[in-house]
Amino acid sequence: MEQVNFEVRFVNAGTGSAVWDDPDTTGSWNRVIQRVMPQDRRHGPMIGILDLAKLRPTPVVIRDVIVSIGEDVRAGRYGNFTFVVSSEDDATRSVLTDIASAQNLAMFVSSSPAHLEQAEPVGDLTVNDRETLRLVLNAGGTVTAAELAEQLGIEQTTAGNRLVALNKKGYLLRVERPHPVGDQFFDVRSVDLGFRKMN
Numbered sequence: 001m002e003q004v005n006f007e008v009r010f011v012n013a014g015t016g017s018a019v020w021d022d023p024d025t026t027g028s029w030n031r032v033i034q035r036v037m038p039q040d041r042r043h044g045p046m047i048g049i050l051d052l053a054k055l056r057p058t059p060v061v062i063r064d065v066i067v068s069i070g071e072d073v074r075a076g077r078y079g080n081f082t083f084v085v086s087s088e089d090d091a092t093r094s095v096l097t098d099i100a101s102a103q104n105l106a107m108f109v110s111s112s113p114a115h116l117e118q119a120e121p122v123g124d125l126t127v128n129d130r131e132t133l134r135l136v137l138n139a140g141g142t143v144t145a146a147e148l149a150e151q152l153g154i155e156q157t158t159a160g161n162r163l164v165a166l167n168k169k170g171y172l173l174r175v176e177r178p179h180p181v182g183d184q185f186f187d188v189r190s191v192d193l194g195f196r197k198m199n
Contacts, residue, residue, distance in 0.1 A: 004175050004184070006191055007046045010113065013055055045080050045173035047188050051113045052087040062099065070105030070123075073170040082170055082188045086113040097122045106170035108188065116189045121171055132162045133171060133187060141190020144182040 050066070057066070066085060073083045085107055087093050093109050100107055100122035110119035121133055135151055136143050143151075145160035152159060163185045166172040173186040 004186070005044065006173070006186075006188075007044060009046065009048045010051065011049070012051045012053065013057075045175060045186065046078075047082050047084060047173070047191065048078075049084045049086060049113050052085065052089070052092060054088050056089055056092055062095070066096065066107075067099065067103060067105065070100060070103070070107050074104060074106050074123075076168060076170075080167070080174055082173055083107040084110060084113070084116065084119055084188065086110045086119075088112070108171075116191065119189050123169070123171075125171075128162060129166060129169075129171070132166060136163075136172065136185060136187045137189055141187045142184050144184060146182055 048069070050069070069083055072078060073081060083106065085096055087096070087109070088111060093111065096107075096109050097120070099105065100109070101124060104124035106123045107121075108116070108119035109122050110116060112118065121130075125133075132148070135148060139147065139151065143163070145156050145163055148163060149156040149159035163172060163183075164174075167174040167185060171187075173188060175184040175186070177183055
């Protein structure tokens with residue numbers, strides 16, 4: 001299998017355990033969005049990680065930053081992109097999970113940006129979506145439609161449709177390859193970031 005490079009945009013929202021208050025007072029919300037998100041849809045596979053660390057965002061910040069990014073990812077505005085929010089605070093992760101499910105936002109929520117393998121996919125995922133993500137992760141984090149079809153005992157077209165749907169929703173990254181090899185689909189939780197903080 002050929003090596004695939006992923007662009008990673010890492011944004012540390014701040015340090016300490018303070019409350020992250022109304023972002024409009026400093027204009028910081030717009031800077032955070034610009035740093036996390038790609039400028040257009042044409043790019044290779046990309047992972048955007050917003051690390052809240054111990055910060056506790058207020059509802060306004062959640063709405064103006066995290067929900068805004070999640071809505072744009074769901075709408076496909078950023079192309080081949082997966083959004084991860086990391087927070088050390090249990091309550092913050094729980095609130096983000098509830099909001100993502102209620103508003104159908106596509107993202108992963110993690111307790112640590114260095115350990116994406118522990119991230120949970122949140123949002124409006126079907127039973128088939130969750131099964132497919134589990135199978136991709138168990139297969140080492142990458143599959144083709146042919147490989148998934150073999151695992152599930154289903155038609156390759158059906159398996160491909162599942163993978164493409166999860167890519168369009170923002171849960172799987174896609175690397176296009178020529179026929180007959182077939183496109184590769186990656187679960188970001190399997191990507192070795194060689195972790196380093198990038199701003």
